[in-house]
Amino acid sequence: MKKVLVVSILAALMAGCSQTPQxxxxSLHARVMTQIDEYSFESAQATIEEIGMVDPGSILIPYSRGLILERQLCYQDAAHEYMLVATVDxxxxxxxxxxxxxxxxxxxYNFAVKAAADFVTLQPDDPNRRLMSAEALIGVGQSRAAEREISNAANLGAHPAVIDLTTARLLHLRYEVDTAAAIRRQAMKDIPETVESLVSAADLCETVGLIDSSIVFSRRALDLASDxxxxxxxxxxxxxxxxxLHDARLAIAQMEAKGCGEIVRAGMLLRYYRAAGKHAQARRAxxxxxxxxxxxxMSITIDIKARSESYDLVSAGSDLEATRSHITNRGYLPAFEKYMNYSLLIQSPVSLAGVENVQFLQELPSEYANTLEVKTRLAFLMQRTGDFDGYKEFVTLLEDYHRSQPDWLTGIADVNADPVCRKYDQAERLYTKSLEINRWYRPAFDNMxxxxxxxxxxSEALALFEEYPQFEQTYPMIRMNKAVILAENKQFDQxxxxxxxxxxxxKGDLSPALELLDIAEWTGQLEKIGPVLELxxxxxxxxxxxxxxxVWACKLGNYQQALDLSDRALSLEEDVDSYAIRAWALHGLERKNEAWExxxxxxxxxxxxxATNHYYSRLLAGDGIDLDRASNIAREALSDSYAALEVWMNLCFVNYQAGRYDLCRGEALKASHTxxxxxxxxxxxxxxxxxxxxDQAKENLQKAIMLGLTGEKLAKAQELVERP
Structure with missing residues (x-):
């Protein structure tokens, strides 16, 4: 047996020696591609080192590193490796x-367009390359150039369904909605069961706001593509x-089942938690x-956003400065260094910006400086940093130069409408002008x-739906937005x-339903929420x-129904939130020991x-149990809630129950300013x-009554106000 093994090894070595360097x-390239496809990143790195021993200057080294980083969702880092390839070939x-x-x-997309154009140049007769170029051009808003690329792809033999679906989407994004609608109706009649056609259908449905259909088409494409x-x-x-969000979690589970490993999972979880508003989990991820x-x-730039979203501006600012230093001192390509400095300026939260950012924006290279996002960011920062005269002169110049472009006029209006600027009359004028130029320009309508x-x-918001009826007639999410505003305007039945x-x-986006439920609670109309709960x-x-x-069954005191619903949720997916709601329901059914456990x-x-910390602290305080711990848990919940009102008021309740009226008063006072x-x-x-x-107790209670206090709280406040 040993002899056979030795002979086999020698044969393999001889075969290896017989290979030319090419x-x-x-062989190594094929191996590393397989390893990357299998998420065997450490093995792939080892293979890259072998490539380096054969040819230290091989473009396969940065290219393979770029693929690994792209697979790990480190897109900025991957971009640098791909740019390194271009310096050689x-x-x-x-x-x-x-x-x-x-x-x-x-x-x-400004940068994707250049890469796509270069990619097309290498093989101009490839329809798929033309479509890739069209997608990048659509992303950057160069609709006429995108239209030409779609036409080129059609002439080169791209599938007619993909062409029609992409054309309809382009026309919608160009706000030629009437023309787009006719093409869309025809294109959607008979969509072939191909991955490309289904993805194109999903993209089109997303653009026109048919988001459930978009997800359905996307799922079908995924099934057909075999993961x-x-x-x-x-x-x-x-x-x-x-x-x-449930579909997003299922996608993460599918990726895990493919053996994606820790890095890909962590990157997906981070993006999921940010989208779900789970700030503590996002910071941990x-x-x-x-x-x-x-x-x-990539990890640092996302961390800047995650920290900012949870109000950790100190850490976010520290990350930002460290990243700028890192970019300068790590030997990146000059072109990539310019790109990263630009990207940090544009993508970083404005709450981290100061006077120095105005200077950075003003000194950007010309290829970056003349974009809408740069100019509007610069205008906002001039206003924010107190350069009011400079701001006025700058936006006047922008408006005059771009007076026939609704995207620019809307961008300037957005700056004026920001609570920091508060130039609402100017914003209204510019939004209206944008809609006069193109009555279908949706951002102007949405933002106004x-x-x-x-x-x-x-009332003013609702009047816009009457003035521009085409939007709610066309887009489901605009209709949902109108529903929320109607509810806020005490027109709950409509x-x-x-x-x-x-x-x-x-139906998968529950935010409109949640907003209506919240409005019903604070306006005292809980008796009307039955249809929402049925849905x-x-x-x-x-x-x-x-x-x-x-949750709402618990709020209404229907604890058995809540228990049944939480069990149904748990039968679909093991989830901490469902367990928290189940514990709340058990407490309501007087099964308190089970609830505490x-x-x-x-x-x-x-x-x-x-959810756990919010419900647990409230129920502990309500039962008068371990009030100090209840207060600590309630404070943890507030820290993780992005200062949500209900969670903040729970901390007030817990402190009040604990007899810590000073703490209750302090939190309530801070909340009243927000x-x-x-x-x-x-x-x-x-x-x-x-x-x-x-002495000021009655004054604040009267203000609460005036602002629309309802239910038991209203009765309590009225009793205290009327007390001698």
Whole structure:
């Protein structure tokens, strides 16, 4: 046996020695591609080292590193490796294709366009390359050039269905909606069962707001593609864009089943938690992703966003400065260094910006400086940093130069409408002008509605739906937005009619239903939410919908129904939120020992789970149990909730129950500065002051009543106000 083994090894070595260097490189290249496809990243790195021993200058080294980084969702780092390839061989097609993909994943279509154009030049008769170029051009808004590329692809033999679907989407994005609608109706009649056609159909449905159909087509493409990595990842990103969060989790599970490993899983979880608004989990996933990718540029730039979203501006600012230093001192290509400095300026939260950023933007190279996002960011920062005269002169110049371009006029309007600038009349004028130029220019309509809603001017917002009826007639999510505004305007029955008529079109995105439920609670109309709960309970395959229905069943005191719903959710997916709701329901059914045990188990599963900490602290305080611990847990919940009103008011309640009226008063006072139009902070402020014997108690209780306090709180406030 030993002799056979020795002979086999010698034969293999002789075969290896008989290969030419080129044959050896080809063999190693094939091996590393297989390893990357199998997510065997450490083995792939070892193979790359072998390539280096055969040919230290081989372009396969940076190209393979780029593929690994792209697979690990480190798109900025991958882009640099692909750019390194171009310094050796500017015509190496796979690297150009990878560069286009990486920039597209980042949403940096200005840079994807150049890579796609170079990729097309190498093989201009390839229809798929033409379509890739068209997608990049669509992303950057160069619709006429995109139209030419689509036409080229059609002439070169691209599938007619893909051509029609892509053309319809382009026309919608160009806001030629009437023409697009006719093409869309024809294109959607008979979609072939090919991956390309189904993805194109999903993209078109997403563009026109048929988001449930978009997810359905995307799933079908994924099934047909046999879990192809790129199709699965594209589906995942679509799910988080459209807030189909259960589908996003299923995509993560599918990727895990493919053996994607820790890095890919951590990168997907980080993106999922950010989309889901789970800030504590996002920070934790960000820490994991940074550790696993050894502080990749991508991990740091996402961490900046995750920290900013959870109000950790100190850490976010530190990350930003460290990244700038890292870029300068690590020997990156000059072109990549310019790109990264630009990207950091544009993508970093404006809350981290100061006077120095104005200078950076003004000194950007010309190829970056003349874009809408740069100019509007510069205008905003000039206003924010107190250069009011410079701001006025700058935006006047921008408006004059771009007076016939609705995208630019809307961008300038957005700056004026920001609460920092508060030039609402100017914003309205520019939004209106944009719609005069193109009555289908949706961003102008959406942003003007959002401005009025933010100003609590609901009647003015609703009037826009009457003035521009084409939008709600065409887009389901605009109808849902109208429903929410109607509810805020105390027209709840009309809001319910819109929700029930359109829910099936967007059913995986539960945010409109949640907003209506919240409005019903704080306006005292809980008796009207039955139809919403029925819609949620009917979603047999969506645990998120069942969770939401269970929460509101608990709020209404229907604890057995809540228990049944949480169990249905758990039968679909083991989830900490479902266990938290189940514990709440058990407590309501007087099965309190089971409830406490389940809450403690949940704390072991995930100490940062918001639902667990919120419900647990409230129920402990309500029962008068371990009030100090209840207060600590409630504070943890608030820290992880992005200062959500309900969670903040829970901390006030817990502190009040504990007899810590000073702490209750302090939290209520802070909340009243954030939620100036909501009655609850003033209610708890008045209640705490009344307990402390302070004179301003009745004044705050009266303000709470005036702002629309309802239910038992209203009765309590009225009693205290009327007390001598």
């Amino acid at each position: 044959e050896k490189l080809e 500017a015509e190496y097609g796979p690297a150009l294709e990878g560069l286009c993909r990486s920039f597209s994943y980042l949403g940096e 192809d990595h790129d199709i699965l990842l594209s589906h995942f990103y679509r799910c988080i864009r459209l807030r189909y 960000s820490d994991d992703y940074r550790r696993l990718t050894e502080n990749s540029l 509605v959002a401005m009025y809603r933010g100003l609590q001017q609901h 809001a319910l009619n819109i929700l029930t008529d359109n829910f099936a079109l967007v 949620l309970e009917a979603q047999d395959s969506d645990p998120n919908a069942l969770q939401l229905a269970a 389940l809450f403690e188990e949940n704390r072991t599963r995930d100490r940062d789970n918001l 939620y100036t139009d909501r009655p609850e902070p003033f209610y708890w402020l008045g209640l705490a002051m009344e307990a402390e014997g302070k």
